[in-house]
Amino acid sequence: QKEVEQNSGPLSVPEGAIASLNCTYSDRGSQSFFWYRQYSGKSPELIMFIYSNGDKEDGRFTAQLNKASQYVSLLIRDSQPSDSATYLCAVNPGYSSASKIIFGSGTRLSIRP
Amino acid sequence: GAVVSQHPSRVICKSGTSVKIECRSLDFQATTMFWYRQFPKKSLMLMATSNEGSKATYEQGVEKDKFLINHASLTLSTLTVTSAHPEDSSFYICSALTSGGYRSYEQYFGPGTRLTVT
Numbered sequence: 001q002k003e004v005e006q007n008s009g010p011l012s013v014p015e016g017a018i019a020s021l022n023c024t025y026s027d028r029g030s031q032s033f034f035w036y037r038q039y040s041g042k043s044p045e046l047i048m049f050i051y052s053n054g055d056k057e058d059g060r061f062t063a064q065l066n067k068a069s070q071y072v073s074l075l076i077r078d079s080q081p082s083d084s085a086t087y088l089c090a091v092n093p094g095y096s097s098a099s100k101i102i103f104g105s106g107t108r109l110s111i112r113p
Numbered sequence: 114g115a116v117v118s119q120h121p122s123r124v125i126c127k128s129g130t131s132v133k134i135e136c137r138s139l140d141f142q143a144t145t146m147f148w149y150r151q152f153p154k155k156s157l158m159l160m161a162t163s164n165e166g167s168k169a170t171y172e173q174g175v176e177k178d179k180f181l182i183n184h185a186s187l188t189l190s191t192l193t194v195t196s197a198h199p200e201d202s203s204f205y206i207c208s209a210l211t212s213g214g215y216r217s218y219e220q221y222f223g224p225g226t227r228l229t230v231t
Contacts, residue, residue, distance in 0.1 A: 032218065034219070034220070036222075041204075042224070042225065043204075043206045043223060043224050043225040044206075044222050045222070046115075046219060046220070046221055046222075049219055088157070092218065100147070100159065100162060101220050103157050105156040106156060
């Protein structure tokens with residue numbers, strides 16, 4: 001069983017709609033959760049992080065965390081063509097800085113005009 | 114804040130030569146940095162964890178004698194690909210860990226180095 005699982009996609013969403021990206025993780029003790037965006041040929045860019053159950057909003061992005069169900073999601077409102085990218089979910093299983101962040105394989109998102 | 118740079122951004126070298134890639138945290142100190150490799154359309158693959166002042170920890174299957182990592186200061190880690198071969202051609206990305214507060218750490222990536230071995 002993979003430690004962090006994401007649907008590889010591609011997920012196709014019309015411009016202006018809400019894109020919903022999901023991620024599940026296996027380590028129930030995980031503490032920190034991250035969403036990265038990676039454009040083709042570029043390195044990942046941190047766009048959201050969340051530590052507590054519930055929702056966290058930042059502009060058009062909302063991260064949702066449910067530790068009991070072991071899933072974390074990312075909502076992108078008013079999707080734009082520039083949001084087309086691969087989105088990586090990442091989980092830090094421990095408190096220590098030496099804990100390695102574990103990445104999912106990513107979901108490819110395509111926003112169609 | 115939390116800017117990580119890498120140099121060079123792109124390098125072409127001949128088979129059998131060595132290449133050094135630098136990773137710097139520009140506006141924070143990073144006791145821990147990570148080195149990843151990514152092949153086209155594939156996932157990030159963690160190669161090693163670099164800790165300032167100590168030996169790097171390599172992931173299973175990564176040759177430590179081929180991929181030399183030095184983390185001599187709180188803002189600089191280097192990866193040297195020794196005796197490079199065409200199969201080492203890849204996108205190498207570093208990241209640095211910064212503290213976001215009590216028991217919270219965020220990881221920021223450098224822009225990556227595209228290595229082509231001919």
